[in-house]
Amino acid sequence: MKASLNILIAYFMVVTACSAQRSQSVLELYSHTINYPSYKVVFHLEVVPEGHQATSDSKRYFWYGGNQINITQGGFGGKLLDGAYREFYLNKNLKAEGNFDGGLMVGEWKKWRENGSLDSISNYSSGELNGLFARFDGKGILLEEGRYRNGLKHRKWLGHLSTDKVQVTYYKKGIVIQEKQSKLKIWMIKLGDKIKLRRKK
Known part of the structure; x- marks a missing residue:
């Protein structure tokens, strides 16, 4: 009985290993680094056999070839970027951070200035801007915020002029x-002062 159980376990281990090898042969992830004159890029790649990856004519795909990252609308000619993506300044501060899925930007992306201050936060879905967006000045103060839908600005956007x-x-x-312009902040401060005065009385 024990011998039969060991044989069964060994069989499942072989099947699992073979299955993993087949999956790895279809979609393999590689980590790469490119050093540019002013910054460094660390990214991952997905190796997809010809005819396996479907593309959309309206989308821009990021792919690696010729020791550089290329962008092509509606197709690709090398290895698609897939997984975590980071850019670093020469002083080792982060320049950009986000994720790719099959060559398309997805999820939250952040960009920084060389001094470490946050430049922008954006969200992507299948390569298009979708969701919250925020932009900051060199001191990290919020300048603009709003939402994107299918790559276009949608609904209310706030521009912080002062x-x-x-x-x-x-x-x-x-x-x-x-x-329209609003002095909401001044109104809120004045309202707060009035409430304080009333409480003192």
């Missing part, structure tokens, strides 16, 4: 439908 003034712009599929 500490007391906000530009409110409404979009529909990338087209401005309403725009």
